[in-house]
Amino acid sequence: MQFNHIHVIINPAAGKEEPILSYLNTVLIDTDIHWEVSVTTPDREAFDIARSLIGKTQLIVIYGGDGSIAEVARALYGCDTPMAIIPGGTANVMSKELGIPQQAIEAIRLIAGGQTKVIGIDMGMANDTPFLLRVNLGIMADMILQTSRDLKNSFGQLAYGISAIQTLVQSEPTQFKLLIDGKEFTEEGVALTVTNAGNIGISDFTFLPDINVTDSYLDVIVMNNTDLTSLLRVAGTMLFQTESEVLKHWRCKEVNITLGQPTSYICDDSEQQAETISIKIIPGVLKILVAENH
Numbered sequence: 511m512q513f514n515h516i517h518v519i520i521n522p523a524a525g526k527e528e529p530i531l532s533y534l535n536t537v538l539i540d541t542d543i544h545w546e547v548s549v550t551t552p553d554r555e556a557f558d559i560a561r562s563l564i565g566k567t568q569l570i571v572i573y574g575g576d577g578s579i580a581e582v583a584r585a586l587y588g589c590d591t592p593m594a595i596i597p598g599g600t601a602n603v604m605s606k607e608l609g610i611p612q613q614a615i616e617a618i619r620l621i622a623g624g625q626t627k628v629i630g631i632d633m634g635m636a637n638d639t640p641f642l643l644r645v646n647l648g649i650m651a652d653m654i655l656q657t658s659r660d661l662k663n664s665f666g667q668l669a670y671g672i673s674a675i676q677t678l679v680q681s682e683p684t685q686f687k688l689l690i691d692g693k694e695f696t697e698e699g700v701a702l703t704v705t706n707a708g709n710i711g712i713s714d715f716t717f718l719p720d721i722n723v724t725d726s727y728l729d730v731i732v733m734n735n736t737d738l739t740s741l742l743r744v745a746g747t748m749l750f751q752t753e754s755e756v757l758k759h760w761r762c763k764e765v766n767i768t769l770g771q772p773t774s775y776i777c778d779d780s781e782q783q784a785e786t787i788s789i790k791i792i793p794g795v796l797k798i799l800v801a802e803n804h
């Protein structure tokens with residue numbers, strides 16, 4: 511697909527330190543593409559900028575991590591303007607899921623080169639808030655909240671592992687009452703994830719086989735306990751892509767989670783609180799640019 515006008519939103523604080531303007535200029539100078547940029551600040555985030563651009567450009571490109579990508583996705587939910595990704599974060603889960611080149615300059619070349627197509631990908635809806643990747647409760651949520659910017663700057667993806675170990679020591683199981691496509695389950699667990707995407711951001715490892723952002727399904731994953739053996743089994747599950755007794759897994763269109771008390775959870779990167787969370791899949795609702803052969 512060829513575009514005459516694109517707008518690139520840059521998060522200058524995202525994980526990678528690289529000359530993104532220079533990369534953009536190097537690739538786009540020899541094309542007919544008219545390009546503009548906006549830079550996010552803590553007060554004017556990617557969501558607001560993307561919203562203000564709807565109808566004013568043909569393609570909204572985001573350079574940043576999964577947090578910034580999720581914000582743009584939320585802004586463009588249900589809208590005809592497509593988005594494209596230049597990976598600039600620590601984990602870059604979404605770009606891996608979509609087969610986007612991991613080097614920023616290569617991702618720009620893909621956008622400019624025209625060997626692309628726009629596809630509709632699924633998003634989830636959690637208590638009226640759209641999300642792109644997943645909703646996390648329990649230790650997965652604590653881990654994300656506790657992985658500080660400093661830790662990410664020093665250790666990159668390893669920061670999530672360091673934070674996971676810190677979180678494990680403090681974790682208590684929670685009772686989750688689940689209504690999954692109309693069927694009731696009660697599960698004790700230390701972590702509950704409702705995921706749209708399968709990739710966990712480490713190489714090409716996915717949570718479980720066949721989870722992806724175009725399957726029109728949500729995947730509910732409960733981790734039952736946190737002793738070290740269980741954790742190693744979960745790591746094995748991710749590496750070898752099989753289910754184990756430590757992880758329980760359901761595939762569904764809709765899940766209601768009853769927690770018994772107001773509980774913090776993470777919807778993509780933002781912290782929320784609720785006593786019950788209603789989550790459903792909205793198929794094909796976000797237009798996104800990928801390689802033609804994806």
Ligand SMILES: Nc1ncnc2c1ncn2[C@@H]1O[C@H](COP(=O)(O)OP(=O)(O)OP(=O)(O)O)[C@@H](O)[C@H]1O
Nearest residue numbers: 523524525550551574575576577578599600601602
């Ligand atoms: N100019 C800025 N200065 C500081 N923080 C910013 C700025 N612009 C945006 N942010 C913050 O950046 C965060 C989003 O970062 P993002 O997820 O894109 O990158 P990351 O943390 O490197 O990626 P990952 O989630 O993959 O680790 C948001 O919390 C947002 O408030």
